[in-house]
Amino acid sequence: MGMIVLGLDGQARARRLVRLLLADALGGEGAWEKQLENWDENDGRGLLIRFGESSSLISQNPLLATLAIPAPILKSNNLEILISTLAIQTHSSRAPNRPVEPLDLILSPSLKTAPLSTSGFSIVTYPVHKTLLVGEGLESSISYGRFTAAHTESKLQADLVKAAFEFPILEVNSSETAEPNIINTSIATRSLEKFRESVSNSTLFEHGWNHSGLLSVLHWLSAGTKQEDERLKPAVRNLIQSLLNGAEEQIKAAELAQSKSVEAHLQAREETSIPLKAALKKWAESAHTELRDQLDMAFTSPLWQRLAWWKLFWRADDVRRTASKLLEQYYLPAAEKEIIWLSGRLEQANVHLTPSARPWPRQIAVSRSSLITAKIPILQTVAQHLVLNTFLITSSSSALSALVYISTGPAIGVYESGLFGAAGLVWALKRLQTQWERARGSWVAEVEEVGRTCLRDMEDVMERALNGEAVPEVEGDRDVEEGGGRKRDDDEVEPKAEEENAKENEGKEEREDDGPVPEVSELAIAREAVESAKRALSAVK
Numbered sequence: 001m002g003m004i005v006l007g008l009d010g011q012a013r014a015r016r017l018v019r020l021l022l023a024d025a026l027g028g029e030g031a032w033e034k035q036l037e038n039w040d041e042n043d044g045r046g047l048l049i050r051f052g053e054s055s056s057l058i059s060q061n062p063l064l065a066t067l068a069i070p071a072p073i074l075k076s077n078n079l080e081i082l083i084s085t086l087a088i089q090t091h092s093s094r095a096p097n098r099p100v101e102p103l104d105l106i107l108s109p110s111l112k113t114a115p116l117s118t119s120g121f122s123i124v125t126y127p128v129h130k131t132l133l134v135g136e137g138l139e140s141s142i143s144y145g146r147f148t149a150a151h152t153e154s155k156l157q158a159d160l161v162k163a164a165f166e167f168p169i170l171e172v173n174s175s176e177t178a179e180p181n182i183i184n185t186s187i188a189t190r191s192l193e194k195f196r197e198s199v200s201n202s203t204l205f206e207h208g209w210n211h212s213g214l215l216s217v218l219h220w221l222s223a224g225t226k227q228e229d230e231r232l233k234p235a236v237r238n239l240i241q242s243l244l245n246g247a248e249e250q251i252k253a254a255e256l257a258q259s260k261s262v263e264a265h266l267q268a269r270e271e272t273s274i275p276l277k278a279a280l281k282k283w284a285e286s287a288h289t290e291l292r293d294q295l296d297m298a299f300t301s302p303l304w305q306r307l308a309w310w311k312l313f314w315r316a317d318d319v320r321r322t323a324s325k326l327l328e329q330y331y332l333p334a335a336e337k338e339i340i341w342l343s344g345r346l347e348q349a350n351v352h353l354t355p356s357a358r359p360w361p362r363q364i365a366v367s368r369s370s371l372i373t374a375k376i377p378i379l380q381t382v383a384q385h386l387v388l389n390t391f392l393i394t395s396s397s398s399a400l401s402a403l404v405y406i407s408t409g410p411a412i413g414v415y416e417s418g419l420f421g422a423a424g425l426v427w428a429l430k431r432l433q434t435q436w437e438r439a440r441g442s443w444v445a446e447v448e449e450v451g452r453t454c455l456r457d458m459e460d461v462m463e464r465a466l467n468g469e470a471v472p473e474v475e476g477d478r479d480v481e482e483g484g485g486r487k488r489d490d491d492e493v494e495p496k497a498e499e500e501n502a503k504e505n506e507g508k509e510e511r512e513d514d515g516p517v518p519e520v521s522e523l524a525i526a527r528e529a530v531e532s533a534k535r536a537l538s539a540v541k
């Protein structure tokens with residue numbers, strides 16, 4: 001079991017106190033006592049004292065020295081004592097943004113190793129079960145009070161941490177139990193020397209020892225070190241309980257800090273999102289107005305008039321090129337530029353609109369590419385089929401007129417027989433005009449609907465981003481970034497899309513049936529681990 005004695009003003013007083021606590025009054029002065037008295041004051045290393053049959057310095061290393069002594073109290077309590085120092089003035093003057101818990105510093109003190117290179121000292125922590133702090137006079141006690149008062153959340157348990165301050169001019173009543181303890185090592189030293197001179201000085205020794213204050217320190221030193229009816233020693237149990245309580249307090253502090261950070265973040269986001277939401281609303285209104293006005297302008301422009309029904313005979317193969325040029329010129333060009341500027345404002349406010357590399361939504365480009373690659377070819381195919389059917393109908397009616405004229409001879413004239421050809425021509429042209437205008441009207445309506453849907457999706461994405469919700473990647477965005485314009489087979493794409501949508505819907509239904517899956521934070525895991533450890537500790541008898 002490990003214990004440490006920390007000198008608040010150097011190791012000399014701590015070594016003197018340990019010598020008195022471990023000394024055998026019935027025996028003579030041991031060699032290890034002289035070693036402690038004559039220890040080099042310039043040696044800043046820690047000193048570890050453990051039980052040994054003979055007094056010897058059994059270890060020398062850059063971290064600490066180890067001294068074995070034949071002290072009965074060490075053997076009976078299975079105890080090791082580490083003597084070191086604690087500079088509480090340095091820790092008390094630390095910046096408030098880097099708080100240091102006294103319990104961590106006291107129960108896990110730092111030991112300096114000698115510099116191995118030009119990198120300087122390295123720090124090694126040495127956890128122990130109990131700690132005794134030793135100081136002298138009023139100055140040390142005030143420094144210790146300031147050190148502990150600055151950390152009110154940390155509770156220094158009396159069975160784990162004890163402070164003893166020496167006042168040489170005072171005699172201490174052994175019945176006093178107030179914390180911190182007042183001791184007088186000068187009285188204890190004189191009493192020990194008198195008793196070793198003669199056993200007849202036992203009364204003087206008992207009186208001096210009781211009034212030196214060391215008796216309560218000795219009782220505290222051996223308390224909880226022996227294993228009685230429990231599986232764990234009381235000191236070990238108290239240490240574990242203290243560590244768990246400290247961890248729980250740190251978790252609470254971290255949760256409180258996290259809660260404040262989230263509230264501050266949400267408040268800052270709300271303050272930032274107010275002007276951004278106003279800008280988004282303004283953009284959405286102007287984008288819908290542009291869609292209406294630009295498409296009206298596009299479908300009354302000379303470029304669109306090139307695709308009139310009576311011009312299809314020589315422009316049927318130019319439908320794709322003309323319609324693509326029309327979309328590139330009139331399909332939301334200003335809205336696409338403005339959304340880049342608005343997305344820049346959102347990125348500046350740390351609002352991310354898209355998980356892809358581009359920091360702005362690509363719905364307009366995706367919808368335009370979809371119309372060009374998937375819908376315009378259908379319109380061109382309709383135009384080519386209508387022109388071909390018109391030629392077939394006209395040719396068939398003309399052939400019928402010629403056949404009637406040849407078969408009837410002079411009974412029916414050329415003009416009468418040509419009636420069949422003229423009727424077929426008129427009907428074919430009327431059919432061409434009707435079906436082509438219907439096809440153009442359907443395509444125009446589809447373009448308008450795609451544009452409105454695109455703007456609604458973009459507005460929804462940006463609103464979700466402003467509200468801090470997750471923004472999914474736009475389907476087809478990757479194709480557009482890689483160059484787009486690649487024609488896809490609709491017969492292959494649509495079944496795959498339907499299958500993926502069906503699987504996604506099934507997954508959503510299952511998740512809804514099972515209930516929402518909460519996100520488990522690291523703090524929640526840590527809290528559960530601490531509670532489990534407390535339950536396990538209480539179960540150990």
